[in-house]
Amino acid sequence: MIQADIASIVHVEAARTFPEFVRATAAAYGDDLAVVLRREGEPDDAVSFREIEARSAEFARGLIARGVGKGTRVGLIFGNGPDFAIFLAAIARIGAIAVPISTLIKANELVRVLRQSDVAGLIVQRTLLGHDYVSRLCDALPDLARSSSPDLRIPAVPYLRWIISSGDDLPTAVQDMAYLTDVTSCVSDELLSALEAEVHPTDQVVEIYTSGSMALPKGVKHLHGPILSRLRYLAKMTGRRRDQPMPVSMPMFWVGGLGLLLLTNWFVGATSICADRTVTNSLMAMGTVIRPDDLEKMALTKPYSALGMSETFGPYSYGNDMRVPGYPLSAPLDIIADDLEVRVVDERGAPVDDGQIGEIQIRGDGLTPGLHKIERSAYFTPDGFYQTGDLGQRDGARIHFVGRGGDMIKVNGANVSPAEVELELQDLEGIESAYVLGLPDEERGQKVVAAVIQRRDAALDFNHVRAELRSRLSSFKVPQAYVLITRDEVPLLHSNKVSRRDLGALVTSRLNNS
DSSP states (O other), X not given: OOHHHHXXXXXXXXXXXXXXXXXXXXXXXXXXXXXXXXOTTSOOEEEEHHHHHHHHHHHHHHHHHTTOOTTOEEEEEOOSSHHHHHHHHHHHTTTOEEEXXXXXXXXXXHXXXXXXXXXXXXXXXXXXXXXXXXXXXXXXXXXXHHOSOSSOOOTTSTTOOEEEEOSTTOOTTSEETHHHHTTGGXXXXXXXXXXXXXXXXXXXXXXXXXXXXXXOOEEEEEEHHHHHHHHHHHHHHHTOOTTSOEEOOSOTTSHIIIIIIIIHHHHHTOOEEEOSOOHHHHTOOBOSOOOHHHHHHXXXXXXXXXXXXXXXXXXXXXXXXXXXXXXXXXXXXXXXXXXXXXXXXXXXXXXXXXXXXXXXXXXXTTSOSOBTTSOGGGTBOTTSOEEEEEEEEEETTEEEEEEEGGGOEEETTEEEOHHHHHHHHTTSTTEEEEEEEEEEETTTEEEEEEEEEEOTTOOOOHHHHHHHHHTTSOGGGSOSEEEEOOGGGSOBOTTSBBOHHHHHHHHHHHHHTO
């Protein structure tokens, strides 16, 4: 690498706010391609780092002219591609808060997220993979279709004032992009620069909406400074390089695609290669375990050896060993991000002894400062540790991840990790995916059951499956019952995670009727 590049990268690494980051990456990487969207039969849609800075500045001026400022919440519904990056940059560089929203979201879930997030404006990709998102908004909010004004006053989403999309047939309630571009001349370069100078590392920049398999959506807040610090860690962890284009195979509206892929690529100057389809909308529902062949398609074999969550803006640890015998779910927590502290505690909050299992808790600057509209005490301990709900086992200086606390199945007082059983099931010939649940049982407390998706043209014999599992697992971990389901029958939350509550109801119904 030439000396000029080194100087530029140091400048990028010094950025503590998104306005600094957007300008620094434009200066450092210039006309190198930043984001490329490849669609079969169509020309590439590509944007350079310099173009992201210029085009986001133009939209930022339009947002400012329309009253968007520090702390204003602006929703984004976009698939992966240049537009997502440009609008994210436009919102973030003026101190507003970007709220990416899943393109997989259904109408009723969309209303809940829009209302809970308090978004004042919404910028929407018109169509993606045959879905019209303006139509979906009108289905979710019938008042939109009936409105005679684009200045919104809808009780179901009381803070929402405007929606922007594209197309010649927009309903009256939805503005086209000219709503921003027609007013950019009202905002000078000097005013934009002055606003950017007042964005501080402690200001919120993004809110990621996620949910657990049993929970309602939650908005995870992140700040400018901590996110940019995390990018330094993620770049080091993944070994990401400027001269290696990287597929962005996960959606940018979740932390994996946003932090681990798009922003880490952006940080080092690597090109993000996008497609309309991502892993989640083409390959799988997000269960507990990701198949190795799916990982190859995600180009994430190394980061998969890490453990992370939305609240830590992606992976916060990784191991010196990819796997340790007896702990199949994750690499051990050997190397923790510099700005985070991890402990394992029992139900009373006391550190567990070596060999014991407890909850993994995290504290530090790289952690979310809180969840939107949720009392801090609901997730944080009095001394500032975030209660992850993940279970870890102490092994000297190491911590082994053993499963999600809320997902653990109790069989005669013994813990069964669904993920461990799912891992073994998905390793068997003929099984595409498996979801392991605990159903009520009078004798054992819970019984282990499995919902199984078989591979195409396979013919599963569950007696053989049960016998194979007995050779791999303790007897109390082997499912007592199996139900065949199709991929289309897997009930999903808006986050594309499996709704285990609904899946449990489906499995119970099938067993009762068998």
